[in-house]
Amino acid sequence: MKSIVNNINGMLRLFASFIMIASAYSCQGMQEQEITAEKQTELRDKPNFVVIFADDLGYGDLSSYGHPTIRTPYLDQMAHEGQKWTNFYVGASVCTPSRAALMTGRLPVRSGMASSKVRVLFPDSHNGLPQSEVTIAEQMKKAGYATAAIGKWHLGHKEEYLPTSHGFDSYFGIPYSNDMDNTVPFRSMEGYMQFWKSEARKDINTFNVPLMRDTKIIERPANQHTITKRYTEEAVKFINDKKDSPFFLYLAHNLPHVPLFTSEEFQGTSPRGLYGDVVEEIDHSVGQVLKAIKDNGLAENTIVVFTSDNGPWLIMNEEGGSAGLLRNGKGSTWEGGMREPCIFWAPGRIQPGIVTDLGTTMDLFTTFSNIVDVPVPDDREMDGVDLAPVLFHGQNSPRNEMFYYRGDKLYAARVGDYKAHYITQDAYGPEATEHEVPLLYNLNVDPSEKYDISKENPDVIAKINAAVKTHNEKMIKAPDLLKDRGE
Amino acid sequence: MKSIVNNINGMLRLFASFIMIASAYSCQGMQEQEITAEKQTELRDKPNFVVIFADDLGYGDLSSYGHPTIRTPYLDQMAHEGQKWTNFYVGASVCTPSRAALMTGRLPVRSGMASSKVRVLFPDSHNGLPQSEVTIAEQMKKAGYATAAIGKWHLGHKEEYLPTSHGFDSYFGIPYSNDMDNTVPFRSMEGYMQFWKSEARKDINTFNVPLMRDTKIIERPANQHTITKRYTEEAVKFINDKKDSPFFLYLAHNLPHVPLFTSEEFQGTSPRGLYGDVVEEIDHSVGQVLKAIKDNGLAENTIVVFTSDNGPWLIMNEEGGSAGLLRNGKGSTWEGGMREPCIFWAPGRIQPGIVTDLGTTMDLFTTFSNIVDVPVPDDREMDGVDLAPVLFHGQNSPRNEMFYYRGDKLYAARVGDYKAHYITQDAYGPEATEHEVPLLYNLNVDPSEKYDISKENPDVIAKINAAVKTHNEKMIKAPDLLKDRGE
Numbered sequence: 025m026k027s028i029v030n031n032i033n034g035m036l037r038l039f040a041s042f043i044m045i046a047s048a049y050s051c052q053g054m055q056e057q058e059i060t061a062e063k064q065t066e067l068r069d070k071p072n073f074v075v076i077f078a079d080d081l082g083y084g085d086l087s088s089y090g091h092p093t094i095r096t097p098y099l100d101q102m103a104h105e106g107q108k109w110t111n112f113y114v115g116a117s118v119c120t121p122s123r124a125a126l127m128t129g130r131l132p133v134r135s136g137m138a139s140s141k142v143r144v145l146f147p148d149s150h151n152g153l154p155q156s157e158v159t160i161a162e163q164m165k166k167a168g169y170a171t172a173a174i175g176k177w178h179l180g181h182k183e184e185y186l187p188t189s190h191g192f193d194s195y196f197g198i199p200y201s202n203d204m205d206n207t208v209p210f211r212s213m214e215g216y217m218q219f220w221k222s223e224a225r226k227d228i229n230t231f232n233v234p235l236m237r238d239t240k241i242i243e244r245p246a247n248q249h250t251i252t253k254r255y256t257e258e259a260v261k262f263i264n265d266k267k268d269s270p271f272f273l274y275l276a277h278n279l280p281h282v283p284l285f286t287s288e289e290f291q292g293t294s295p296r297g298l299y300g301d302v303v304e305e306i307d308h309s310v311g312q313v314l315k316a317i318k319d320n321g322l323a324e325n326t327i328v329v330f331t332s333d334n335g336p337w338l339i340m341n342e343e344g345g346s347a348g349l350l351r352n353g354k355g356s357t358w359e360g361g362m363r364e365p366c367i368f369w370a371p372g373r374i375q376p377g378i379v380t381d382l383g384t385t386m387d388l389f390t391t392f393s394n395i396v397d398v399p400v401p402d403d404r405e406m407d408g409v410d411l412a413p414v415l416f417h418g419q420n421s422p423r424n425e426m427f428y429y430r431g432d433k434l435y436a437a438r439v440g441d442y443k444a445h446y447i448t449q450d451a452y453g454p455e456a457t458e459h460e461v462p463l464l465y466n467l468n469v470d471p472s473e474k475y476d477i478s479k480e481n482p483d484v485i486a487k488i489n490a491a492v493k494t495h496n497e498k499m500i501k502a503p504d505l506l507k508d509r510g511e
Numbered sequence: 512m513k514s515i516v517n518n519i520n521g522m523l524r525l526f527a528s529f530i531m532i533a534s535a536y537s538c539q540g541m542q543e544q545e546i547t548a549e550k551q552t553e554l555r556d557k558p559n560f561v562v563i564f565a566d567d568l569g570y571g572d573l574s575s576y577g578h579p580t581i582r583t584p585y586l587d588q589m590a591h592e593g594q595k596w597t598n599f600y601v602g603a604s605v606c607t608p609s610r611a612a613l614m615t616g617r618l619p620v621r622s623g624m625a626s627s628k629v630r631v632l633f634p635d636s637h638n639g640l641p642q643s644e645v646t647i648a649e650q651m652k653k654a655g656y657a658t659a660a661i662g663k664w665h666l667g668h669k670e671e672y673l674p675t676s677h678g679f680d681s682y683f684g685i686p687y688s689n690d691m692d693n694t695v696p697f698r699s700m701e702g703y704m705q706f707w708k709s710e711a712r713k714d715i716n717t718f719n720v721p722l723m724r725d726t727k728i729i730e731r732p733a734n735q736h737t738i739t740k741r742y743t744e745e746a747v748k749f750i751n752d753k754k755d756s757p758f759f760l761y762l763a764h765n766l767p768h769v770p771l772f773t774s775e776e777f778q779g780t781s782p783r784g785l786y787g788d789v790v791e792e793i794d795h796s797v798g799q800v801l802k803a804i805k806d807n808g809l810a811e812n813t814i815v816v817f818t819s820d821n822g823p824w825l826i827m828n829e830e831g832g833s834a835g836l837l838r839n840g841k842g843s844t845w846e847g848g849m850r851e852p853c854i855f856w857a858p859g860r861i862q863p864g865i866v867t868d869l870g871t872t873m874d875l876f877t878t879f880s881n882i883v884d885v886p887v888p889d890d891r892e893m894d895g896v897d898l899a900p901v902l903f904h905g906q907n908s909p910r911n912e913m914f915y916y917r918g919d920k921l922y923a924a925r926v927g928d929y930k931a932h933y934i935t936q937d938a939y940g941p942e943a944t945e946h947e948v949p950l951l952y953n954l955n956v957d958p959s960e961k962y963d964i965s966k967e968n969p970d971v972i973a974k975i976n977a978a979v980k981t982h983n984e985k986m987i988k989a990p991d992l993l994k995d996r997g998e
Binding site: 084087088089090091092093095097104110111295296297299300341342346347348349378380441466468469470471472474475 | 571574575576577578579580582584591597598782783784786787828829833834835836865867928953955956957958959961962
C-alpha cells in the first residue's frame with residue numbers, strides 16, 4: 025500500500041499549503057493528523073451507501089484516468105479526495121451478468137444470469153434474476169436501510185424481477201438497455217451495425233424503451249434527452265428525503281451506452297464530441313449527488329462508489345468509449361472489457377490515495393454487509409471479499425484472484441500480478457481460440473497485455489492452474505436463464 | 512477554457528472543504544477569491560523558471576495521465592495544483608531535434624538539428640547546435656538570470672556546443688543519451704535489439720558515457736544508478752544558491768531512456784517493474800525540486816514546467832513506456848511520438864485546471880522571453896507562441912497549428928482539432944507511405960487516430976493544405992548537421 029502512503033503525503037502537503045494560506049488569514053496552527061481520529065469518533069454506526077454505475081464507460085474515459093478531452097472535474101475531484109482504484113473489475117464484460125454480479129456478490133454463472141447463447145436479457149426475455157438470489161439491497165433492508173434503485177436495471181423487466189421485488193423500496197428507470205425496443209427491425213449483427221450509421225439513431229422515438237416508476241410504465245418511449253438529468257433529480261430527492269435514516273442508493277445510468285443523448289445544456293459542449301457531452305453530463309450528475317450529500321451534512325457518513333458495468337463498446341467507433349491503454353473492450357475478457365475506473369469516496373473516513381490492489385463489484389456486497397453487521401449468506405458460494413482493510417486502514421486488499429468468464433465459460437484467471445488466458449476471443453471477432461499453454465501476462469508491468477511470458481514462467485502458470493482447479497471444484501453453475509426469449 | 516473553469520470550481524470546493532475542517536479549529540472565515548488577487552500584487556517582476564524534461568517518457572506513464580501502476584504522487588499533486596495540458600507537443604519525436612526545438616523555440620529543421628539520414632547526434636558526431644542559434648538560456652541571460660543546465664544535453668558534446676557555450680552559466684550531466692558509448696559493438700538495428708536482451712544491459716560499465724561538469728569529464732562511465740539522485744541534488748543546490756536572484760534551471764533527466772537504472776531506494780519498488788522504479792524516482796525528484804522551491808519561499812514566483820522529449824520507445828517492450836491511448840510512440844509522427852504529458856505549476860500565479868488547447872515546447876521560448884521582457888529574435892522565423900493567456904488569464908491558446916516533421920520532412924499537420932497525415936510510417940516499421948489524399952483524424956474526438964474521416968471532410972483538408980502551404984513558403988531549412996559523423 026505504498027501508493028496510498030505516498031498519496032497521503034501528497035494530500036498532507038496540499039493540506040499544509042492550504043493551511044499555510046489560511047494562516048495568513050489568522051487561522052491558528054493545528055495538527056493535521058488529529059482530524060481523522062477526531063472525525064472517526066463522530067461517525068454513525070450505519071453509513072449511507074451510494075453506488076453510481078455508468079454503462080459502457082471505458083477505463084480511459086475519465087480525465088483522471090487519462091482521457092485528453094473528456095472533462096470530468098467532479099469525478100476527478102472525487103478521485104482526489106477518495107480512493108482511485110486502478111485494478112478494479114466487474115463480474116462480466118456485458119450488462120446483465122455484470123449487474124447480477126454487483127447485486128448478488130456472486131459470479132453471474134451462479135445465478136443463471138450468464139449464458140453462452142444469449143449474452144444479456146432482452147425485452148422479450150422470459151426470465152430475470154431469480155428470487156432465490158439475495159441482493160445487496162436485501163442485505164441493507166435487514167439492517168433497516170431505506171433503499172432505492174434509479175436507472176438501468178437489466179435483471180428482468182417483469183414485476184417479479186424488478187428492483188421492487190429485490191430489496192429496493194422504490195424504482196425509477198428504464199428496465200434494460202436504452203437501445204432496445206428498437207423500432208427499426210434488424211435480425212443480424214450486420215444489420216444492427218448498419219442501423220448505427222443511419223440518422224434514426226439520433227431520434228429518441230427510434231427507441232421505444234419504457235420508463236418505469238416502481239412496477240408501472242410511466243412514459244414510452246422514455247425521453248432519453250433528459251434521462252440523466254431526471255435520474256439525478258430523483259437521486260437528489262431521495263438523499264434529501266432520507267437524510268435522517270441510513271440509506272442505500274443504487275444509481276445506474278443508462279448512458280454512455282448508445283444511443284447517445286444529452287440534455288440541452290451539454291449538447292455540443294465537449295471537445296470529445298457527443299460521447300464526451302454524455303460523459304460530462306454524467307460527471308455533472310455525480311457533482312450534484314455529492315453536493316446533495318454534503319448539503320445534508322452527510323459527507324463523512326456516506327460511502328460513495330463510482331464505477332461502470334463493463335468496458336467501452338468499441339464497435340461503435342467515435343460513439344463508443346476508450347479503454348485507454350487496456351486491450352480490447354466490452355464483450356471480451358481482455359482487460360479493456362472488465363477493468364473499470366472505480367472511485368470510493370467518504371471524506372475523513374476512506375483514506376485518500378491510489379489503490380493498485382485488486383477489487384471487484386462483487387466485493388461491495390460483502391464489504392457493505394460487514395459494515396452494517398448483516399451476515400453474508402452462508403448457504404451458497406459467494407465471490408466477494410471485504411475491502412474494509414483497504415478502504416479504512418491502508419492495508420492490502422484481501423483479494424488476490426479474479427476469474428474472467430465469457431457467458432458461462434471461464435476464459436482467463438488472474439492471481440496476483442499475473443493473468444492466464446485459457447481462451448481468447450475478441451469482443452465481436454472471430455471464433456474463440458483455446459490455448460493448450462495459456463497466454464500469460466504480468467498485468468502490473470504490462471497492462472496492455474502485449475508481452476506473453478508463458479514460456480519463461482511455467483511455475484506461475486502452475487499456480488494459476490491450481491487456483492482455477494480449486495475454483496472449479498467449488499463451482500456450481502445455475503441453469504442458463506438468459507436463453508429463453510421470444511413469444 | 513471551460514475545462515479550467517470547471518476545475519477551478521473543483522479547487523474551490525476542495526478548498527472550501529479544507530476551510531470547513533480548519534474552521535473547526537477556530538480559523539476565521541475568509542473569502543477564497545481574495546487570495547489570488549492579494550498574492551498577485553506580491554509577485555516579483557522576474558519569476559524563476561524551472562524546466563524539467565524527462566527522456567522517452569510516454570503520454571500514458573504518469574498516474575494522472577492514466578497509468579494504473581506507475582505511482583507519481585508528486586507529479587499528480589503538481590498537476591492538481593497547476594495546469595495539466597493534454598494536447599502538448601514536442602518539436603520532434605526523437606531526442607536531438609526535440610531538444611533543439613525546446614532550446615531555440617524553432618522547428619529543428621531550421622537549425623540543422625534534423626536529418627533524414629541520422630536521426631540524432633552520436634558520440635562520433637562532428638557538429639552540434641550552431642552558435643548562430645539563440646537559446647532560451649541566452650534570452651534569460653539578457654534579463655540578468657542565473658542559468659544552469661543539469662542532465663542530458665544532446666545538442667553537441669564538443670566544447671563549442673555544450674550548454675556553457677549556449678547561455679548556461681554551468682552544466683552538470685551526461686552530454687548525450689545514456690545508451691551511447693556502448694562497449695558492446697553492434698552495427699545494425701537488429702544487433703542493437705539483440706543486445707537489449709542480454710544481461711550486459713544491466714551493468715553500468717556497459718555504457719561508457721561521460722559525466723561532465725561544465726566542459727570537463729569528471730566521471731566515466733557515469734554511475735547511472737545514482738544519476739537521477741545526483742541531478743536532483745545539483746538542482747536543489749542551484750535553487751538554494753540562487754534564491755535571491757532570478758534563475759532559469761533546465762533539468763533534463765537521462766531517464767527513463769534505456770538502459771534503466773535506479774538508486775537503491777527505488778530498486779524493485781514499483782508494481783510496474785524496473786521502468787516504474789525509474790519513473791517513480793523521477794517523480795520523487797520532482798517532489799524534491801518543488802520542496803526546495805517552497806522551502807525557499809519561492810513557490811509563487813517560480814514557474815515550473817514538466818514534460819518529456821518524445822514518446823515511449825515501444826520497441827524496448829516492458830523496458831519502454833506507454834503512450835496510453837495514443838497511437839505509436841517515439842520515432843513516429845503519430846500522436847504517441849510527439850504528444851507528451853505537460854504540467855505547468857506556479858501556485859497562485861498559474862490558474863489550476865486541465866488545458867485541452869494546443870501548446871508545444873517551442874512556446875516556452877516565446878512565453879518566457881515575453882515574461883522577462885526580452886525581445887524574441889526578429890531576424891529569423893520563430894515557431895513559438897506566447898502561452899501567457901492560457902497560463903495566467905484562463906483564455907484560449909493562441910496556438911492553432913502543429914507541424915509534425917520526421918527528420919527534415921513534413922509528415923503531418925494539425926489545424927485546430929484536425930490532423931492530416933501526408934506521409935505515415937511506424938517508428939521503426941516499413942517504409943513511409945505517401946498519401947495522395949491525406950489521412951484525416953479529429954484528434955479531440957479520436958485521440959487514438961483510428962477513424963480516418965478524410966472522405967467526409969475535403970473542406971478541412973483544404974484548410975490544412977492551405978496552412979501547410981503558408982508554412983512551407985516561409986520555411987528555410989538549414990543544412991543537415993547531424994549526418995557528419997565518424998573519424
